[in-house]
Amino acid sequence: MIDYFKNVWTWFYTILLGMRITLKHLFAKKVTIQYPNERYPIPPIARNRLHLDPERCNGCMQCARICPVQCITVETIKVVPIDPEKPTMFDGSPRKIWVPRYDIDFAKCCFCGLCTTVCPTDAIKHTIDFEYSSYTREGLIYHFSNMTPEKIEEKKKLLAEWTIKEKALKAEKAKQDSNVSSNEVN
């Protein structure tokens, strides 16, 4: 019998305790904010959308290789010695590789940050922008290369020219070499 009344009393009492706490919170300062108008600061280290600086990218493809989900697609064209532009990197050293295509598919990206750690030139970086969306999957593929199609075409042509030239040079060199060696044999 005593247990029964005790039981009823604890029901009543604990409910009152809970009500006291919720009443206290009713007048407490609110923690949520009106998001697009105000926002909480995002630390600069935060890993959100990736951004590539095409000027810095040297086309080493390490990011594409380390990516666990293969969301980075990189295509490269070798810079040939006969290039009239004499391209340079951000620090003035000669550019070895053109990057005509550098695509990141953010539908696949898992924001692990491995690509940023392997990049030798700090070209790829996480930004603090997390508000990007698209109505299509294609809209989530970001193209970072700054080369125009004409330029890519031109560079490809140059490369093709150079390879032919190089082949010829090599063949000539080989011929000379063989001549030399045959001479030696003789």
Place this chain on the structure above:
Amino acid sequence: MTTTKFVDIDFSKIDSDRMRLNVGPQHPSTHGVLRLEVELDGEVVTNVIPHIGYLHRCFEKIAENMNYQQVIPYIDRMDYISSMNNELPYVMAVEKLLGIKVPEKVEYIRVIMCELNRIANHQIAIATFGLDAGAFTPFLYLFRDREYILWIFEKATGGRLLFNYFWVGGLANDVYPTFKEDVLNIVKQVRKTNKEIEELLIYNKIFIDRTANVGILPADVAINYGCSGPVLRGSGVPFDLRKAEPYSIYDRFDFEIPVGKGEVGTVGDCWDRNIVRMREMEQSCRIIEQAIEQMPDTGDVQSAIPKKVRPPKGEIYFRCENPKGELGFYVVSDGKDKPYRVKGRAPSFVNLSVLPEISRGYLFADLIVILGSIDIVLGEIDR
């Protein structure tokens, strides 16, 4: 002309009183995409069959095609609520294979991060448990606090939930300068909220009546099923890997293993499993405070990271105390830069297997509470 065929049916054997109910995969309280096939006799549960696999992502197979570094982001996604604790056993297993000793500072930061993540995990566990019992407000109080912890993670690692922070041999980056003060503030806040939650939810008579003497898991059954973590400790078995076989630097800290004592009901009921989590948060706070005190200020967190992770031929099983239980990784190396096999021993998976055993004979509303008290994460069960 049709002939009538007579079939002898013993009608007493047809179970026509039972109702089969599909709970999930879309149901408010299956904690993910779990499907429970429940057999009900009125409101009384007579049998439960969990169906899993809705979140299967082939983690173990993918790991065979990734190098050791690339596996870590996938491991984050196993138990996505306590990623730090997931990374630790894998990273330590590979370190053991390689024979690397990590610097002091790394060990301390790892312990602090793991314990913070343990608090965050238990906050979710208690919050959703309360939600299963119908209390909505404690859920948001706990989530508010968890948000503060996530901010620390975001400031220190860059990720809020999936960190990729522990690397083989070190950390991705050092912590920021005011890290210690922030963590101590969090500890204070966690304690304050826990006091409130105890009054508002844990010791509320309605909540006690809902959870005490429900889903009783005796210690021997828990051991036979291989349960671990709060589910095992709730049954009164003081088994915690941090004490039983101290890994990392857990032997340097002074903390206790909270076990279920049957304070308001029977040992091993849902309330006990929940209170173990509640008390573990306090113990985590203690560990964090001690670790912050002992942590060296200087030191390079990346000094021991090898250039190329290529362990020698061999295999290792390394287990750690995850917030949900014993998480182990079995890593086989064939001497290449990709693991030959990575197998995860997921605590949620093992703990879920005990559900049919302990939920038979209780009401349907109890089944939801029992499921909540086991604290499962489907990402880990299905891997």
Place this chain on the structure above:
Amino acid sequence: METFNVFEKIFGLNFLSALISVILPLVFLIIYALIAILGELKISAWIQERLGPMRTGPYGILQPLAEVVKLIQKEDIVPAGANRLLFNLAPYVIFAGSFAGFAVIPFSAAFVPAEINIGLFYVFAVGAFAVIGIVMGGWASNNKYSLLGAMRSASQMISYEIPGALVILSAAVLANSLDMQKITTLQDGGFWNWFLFGGPGNWTKIWIIPFTLLLSLIYMIASLAETNRTPFDIPEGESELVAGYHTEYSGMKFAMFFFAEYSNMFIVAAILTVVFLGGWTSPFGTFMGGFWWGIFWFILKAMFIVFIQIWLRWTLPRVRVDQLMYLGWKVLLPFSLVCFIVISLYRIIY
């Protein structure tokens, strides 16, 4: 018989006055429901340290309106295998049941839509109507969750009518009447005359004050169970039964269920107000009394009860079916019986 309906006095007892008497509570109900929904949203948000809806109108006060518009626009889905007739009828049955209760609620000294001398009895009779709608809806949905919810609801309502009725009976013994208007006028003259504090009388009523307080508490709990609100919302317990008996409802029909719930909340709050908090009478005697103040006091008191209902909802976990039965039959019923006996004895002696 003297009428308390001001429109009957003006227009006479004809169709026009009846129409006004019906439409006026409906308009009030709609406005009240919007305010109560907003209150529910805002109070729950503030209790949980959130801001709540802030976008629709200044401080989000138009949010309930937006939700109604949304619900009207939604597709009306009838699940395959549902019993169409019952499925479509159920929300209106529930709403009719709860709206019928408004007929006898004395909003003020001069306005009761329908003056009948067994008002309290009538409210209880039509209040039980809702369970028919719930069982109809739950059964017709062809959904196991709905059926479970409906069954729970039926058993719950039956067990909570009894302690609730006993409380009303005690109040009727005290007031010597079942007429809501008469009960209200008895309590005129300051809050000390409320039945919450033993009703009008000399100092001897002190003996029954604890019992009347207890009775009001019991009615509060029983009414929570009757309106299916937390901690007794097991028929729709969202973590177990998804949404209980209205799982399959969408659009306007769901809105009807929603509407009926809030209307039920007001009815039980109104009964509590009339029986224990003095209805439309001013708590300060003749100060701030009169027709218009009467409406003000009545709505204020009722809204305070509604606020407590909302407050409780966002504080407590849900009880289980068997615990609900335990509470109803083994706690509330004996306590209300004791109170009833004590109050009856008091009436006999004094």
